[in-house]
Amino acid sequence: MVYTVLARKYRPQKLSDLVGQETLVKVLTNSFKLNRIAHAFILTGSRGVGKTSTARIIAKGLNCEDPAKKNTPTIDPCGICSSCTSIAESRHIDVLEMDAASRTGVSDVREIIENIDYKTVTARFKVYIIDEVHMLSNSAFNALLKTLEEPPEHVKFIFATTEVTKIPTTVISRCQRFDLTRIEASKISGQLESICNKEEISFSRNALSFISNIAEGSLRDALSILDQAIVHGEGSIELESITSMLGLVDQNGSLKLFKHIIDQEQEKILEELDLQYKNGFDSIAILNGLMETISKLMIFKIRKEDSVEKSFSGELVQSLSKVSKRISTDILSRCWQMVLKNHGELKSAPDMFSALQMGMLRLSFFCGLPGPLDLIKQISEGKMIGEKVDIEPRHNLDLMQKPTEISEVMPGNIGNSSESLATDPERSAKLTEDFQFRGKEKKKIEINDFDDILSLIEEERNLPLLVEIENNFKLISFTAGEIEFDLTQDARSDLVLDISKLIAKNSDLQWKFVRVPDNSALTIVAKRKETRNKQQRKIDSNLVVKEIKRIFPGARIGKSTFH
Ligand SMILES: [Zn+2]
DSSP states (O other): OOOOOHHHHHHHSGGGOOOOOOHHHHHHHHHTTTTTTOOOEEEETTTTHHHHHHHHHHHHHOOOOOOOTSSSSOSSSSSSSSSHHHHTOOOOTEEEEEEEETTHHHHHHHHHHHTOOOOOOOSOOOEEEEEEEGGGHHHHHHHHHHHHSSSOTTTTEEEESOOGGGGGGHHTTTTTEOOOOOOOOOHHHHHHHHHHHHEEEEHHHHHHHHHHHTTTHHHHHHHHHHHHHHHHHHEEOOOOHOOOOOOOHHHHHHHHHHHHHHHTTTHHHHHHHHHHTTTTOOOHHHHHHHHHEEEEEEHHHHOOOOHHHHHTTHHHHHHHHHHHSSOOOOHHHHHHHHHHHHHHHHHHSSSSHHHHHHHHHHHHHHHTTOOOOHHHHHTTTTTTOSSOOTTTHHHHOOOOOOOOOOOOSSSSSSGSSSSGGGGGGHHHHHHHHHTTTTOOOOOOOOOOOOHHHHHHHHHHHHHHHHHHHHHEEEEEEEETTEEEEETTTTTTTTTTHHHHHHHHHHHHSOOOEOOOOTTTTOOOOHHHHHHHHHHHHHHTOOOOHHHHHHSSOEEEEOOOOOO
8 A cells, every 4th residue: 555644644624624723714614604705715824734725625615516515615525525536636627726836927827817717617616726826927916816806706716825925915805815823832732643543653742742843833844754753763653763863852851951051060961961962963953952942941931821832732831831930031041142152162163062061061150140130139138149159160161251341330430530631532522612612801710729720721721731730730738829839750840830820810819839849749640540549449348349250250340430
């Protein structure tokens, strides 16, 4: 006996056989019952969801010769009359199946149209099934359009397509449209189980779940994997034989690996990696499996559990759900990034498996670390972090690669105290800008302290003088009319003269400048530096900062401010 592939052998013959397309079944059933059958249908959906099967069921229903159906269209074709059997075998003279992928031209469509007015030979309706209809050329669509507008009573069109967006809306609007959805994994799994039972093939549920999960909603794909698995497993369906057949890592294995990673069980990580490697999976496949697990966990975190259960099947759901509750989306998304990075490293590593091991260990150490936000929260709640975490190996593994930048630990900006005006572009730019609007007249001002003098120079836009003072002038004492000072060695000899001239221009008072040699006196720049060092020491001794620096070595403080 010739072996028929499962997808063909178990092709749905009635609407009730159709798996996972409840909406379509309901609407079609009603329109047949009410005898309001459209003259053209368009069936959309991805591959293997049942478009062609549905098209044939409609064609059979339209033409079934079962006497019990009283010579009217039925949604429940008998499947045994000559019309039903010849349609099932694609040899009905009035049911024409055409693959638009191979016959795209206007002449092909014209051939159909020219024959359209001839009455049917034996059947009630002439049915044209055009598969992959989006492949038709524009002129072919135009030729078709006229017929779609005024079709003869005895003609029905059924279009099927995977890419409905490529079909002119003028065509779509003249058809009854059905969008076939991807079939839920749990339904595929159920279908596989019933087929295995009929075929008397022994199977493990895990194996069928695995097939349904990777079939991505296509029953046809699932069935063809099942076909191969039967041959590969010599008549029985086991998970190991399927994963090795497809070169895919079993999701349970990946999940186990990920559990060891978040539990920081480094020894078990290495064991699991060895096991998967021994089972014949290469490093990339192991990593791909892990990435799939992480992305599924993320979906579990975000979507409601019951909606997820439909898209994954079997024990995997429970295990995924358990693990997903233990890990934050924040950590998950960073795990994803790190695994992706490891993926890139693998390709350039001399030994891929070692690179994989290192990557997975690094990931597990990372998982033991709290995120910066958690860290701050916990420390501010008075808890010490990471007491139990052995963070030593982190240094060897170069955990973070780049030092983590912890910016905006606190809002504000410590960087205000720049070395001098000259190194503060923002401030000097502002001075230049203001200059344009400054009036020439000015009145004499009161000078109460040395800062007033600096403001005066700033107002005068004498930037070079200001920079010189900040760097070389050491103020010792200030009283109205008398300033005691010292100068650095680099100071210009007539610096004080310039200052006094400027003051004289703006003040009525006679000012006296007295130089008092004093090595301990500081310039403005030096004073600022000292203040900043003091602040830095204060930051460094801060408990939160200390903890962060301990756990993220090499971390830098971006911005901070004092309250
Ligand atoms: Zn029939």
